[in-house]
Amino acid sequence: MINNPPLKIGIASGKGGTGKTLLSTNLAAYLSQTQPTLLVDLDVEEPDDFLFVRGTTQSITDQYKMIPVWDEKACTLCGICSKTCKFHAVIQLGSIILVFKELCHSCYACSELCPAEALPMQKHKMGEIKTIISGNLTFIESRLNIGEEQAVPLIHQTHELAEKTHGNIPLQIFDCPPGTSCPVVASTRNVDFVVLVTEPTPFGLNDLKLAVETMKEIHKPVGVVINRYGIGNNEVEMYCQEAGIPVLAKIPYDRRIAELYSNGQLVYDKIEDMQTSLDNIIKAIQNVVRKN
Ligand code: SF4
Ligand code: SF4
Numbered sequence: 001m002i003n004n005p006p007l008k009i010g011i012a013s014g015k016g017g018t019g020k021t022l023l024s025t026n027l028a029a030y031l032s033q034t035q036p037t038l039l040v041d042l043d044v045e046e047p048d049d050f051l052f053v054r055g056t057t058q059s060i061t062d063q064y065k066m067i068p069v070w071d072e073k074a075c076t077l078c079g080i081c082s083k084t085c086k087f088h089a090v091i092q093l094g095s096i097i098l099v100f101k102e103l104c105h106s107c108y109a110c111s112e113l114c115p116a117e118a119l120p121m122q123k124h125k126m127g128e129i130k131t132i133i134s135g136n137l138t139f140i141e142s143r144l145n146i147g148e149e150q151a152v153p154l155i156h157q158t159h160e161l162a163e164k165t166h167g168n169i170p171l172q173i174f175d176c177p178p179g180t181s182c183p184v185v186a187s188t189r190n191v192d193f194v195v196l197v198t199e200p201t202p203f204g205l206n207d208l209k210l211a212v213e214t215m216k217e218i219h220k221p222v223g224v225v226i227n228r229y230g231i232g233n234n235e236v237e238m239y240c241q242e243a244g245i246p247v248l249a250k251i252p253y254d255r256r257i258a259e260l261y262s263n264g265q266l267v268y269d270k271i272e273d274m275q276t277s278l279d280n281i282i283k284a285i286q287n288v289v290r291k292n
Contacts, residue, residue, distance in 0.1 A: 014207025019227030032137035055134025
């Protein structure tokens with residue numbers, strides 16, 4: 001049984017389509033059979049854990065960021081704002097100032113440096129966070145509006161909301177965006193351990209190495225789950241052995257898993273050995289986190 005403080009696990013991968021959703025949803029659903037568990041889908045641009053979690057919606061909250069809005073009458077066309085914004089979110093086109101709200105990082109620089117106070121900051125809806133309850137499982141889904149390009153502010157807000165509303169749940173699983181850029185760093189900033197899901201192929205190995213380097217830079221302990229084990233070669237295992245990275249589980253390539261997954265069904269209660277793999281993963285993580 002897991003005691004306080006909560007154990008926070010990030011599930012990440014160097015690229016999409018490796019089995020991150022499969023592992024996140026099945027681990028959360030399985031563990032929630034015996035203890036309160038929180039699953040947070042932080043893959044805000046393409047959240048899909050909801051396909052596997054059925055429950056009652058507890059809340060939906062709109063999420064906002066602050067963006068500058070041009071006041072044409074006050075503007076003197078001095079050009080300071082377009083020179084200030086390092087994200088190219090505000091540009092001057094002749095006698096017009098254009099703000100690209102999707103690119104804005106809400107840094108306030110242009111607004112504060114505008115000598116005419118012609119760029120006041122205003123709220124802009126960028127997405128929403130939904131909370132669903134399914135027995136012992138609390139599921140939080142964070143979804144960025146289509147066209148929005150800044151995932152990080154919404155990921156930060158989701159972490160804050162999860163901590164504020166369900167921070168005492170003893171086991172917390174964060175399904176992180178794929179890749180190695182800012183969103184995955186923002187997603188894993190609060191977790192105790194990161195599970196990197198990969199597949200035993202040259203592409204899988206390449207992306208795994210990049211993900212391991214990213215996690216090293218932010219000093220997160222990692223373990224690897226090899227999904228679709230048996231389809232490729234053993235280079236991922238050899239790499240993990242040489243790098244001293246524990247392989248927490250190998251989920252075999254199994255047509256039945258693919259079929260269940262594509263039908264929106266969990267597999268932990270239908271595929272033999274899956275529960276053993278999930279138990280091994282959680283025990284290995286607990287051992288590493290307890291030692292740190
Ligand atoms: S800094 Fe202010 S006054 Fe200058 S061009 Fe931009 S909006 Fe207009
Ligand atoms: S608030 Fe910051 S990021 Fe947004 S437009 Fe202004 S300078 Fe650019």
